[in-house]
Amino acid sequence: MGVQQRILGFVTRANWVLLALAAVMGPIFFPADVAMGLTCGALIVTANFHLLSRTLEKGFRPRQLASGNVILAKYYVRFLISAVIIFFLISKHLVDPLGLILGLSVVVVSVTLATVCELMKLIFKEAV
Template identity: 90%
Template sequence: MGLQQRILRFVTRANWVLLALAAVLGPISLPADVSMGLTCGALIVTINFHLLSRTLEKGLRPNQLSTGNVILAKYYVRFLISAVIIFLLISKHLVDPLGLILGLSVVVVSVTLATVCELTKLIFKEAV
């Protein structure tokens, strides 16, 4: 398995694990609105990442290439739906904005963890 596939699989799994951790540990250690924001943000960004991955996998298959316009249109539709959901969550005061921002950072944390893991493997591989 190539490096890119390994990183993609790690990030995808880490997104779901971090979402589960946010949903389980958030209510225990944070106020309700912050916990709800953390969970909702993590859910929004994890689902978006999953759908983007599916769109790109289907759109970039060699035997059935989609045009870039189709991929971009799906991306913008997801972006607009996410924006409306985030707007409603904040405007109706259902979540704390800071918790929501932290939840929306799940993919960034997953990518950072994947990078650290791969760099650690690379450094220890060269040390041997």
């Protein structure tokens, strides 16, 4: 398995784990609206990442190579749907914006963790 596949697998799993942690631990440590924002943001960004991954995997299969326009159209539709959901959540005061921003950072945290893990593997591999 290549480094890219290993990182993608790690990021995908870490996204779902961080979503679960946000849903379980958020209400324990934060007020209800912040916890709801954290969970909703994590759910939005994790679902978007998962759907983008599926779109790209299907789009680049040799048999059914999709055009770049189809991939971009799906991306923009997902983006608009996410924007409408976020606007609705904030405008109706269902979530705290700071909690939502923290939740939307789940993929960034997952990518950072994956990078740190790969760097640690490289450093310790060099040391041995």
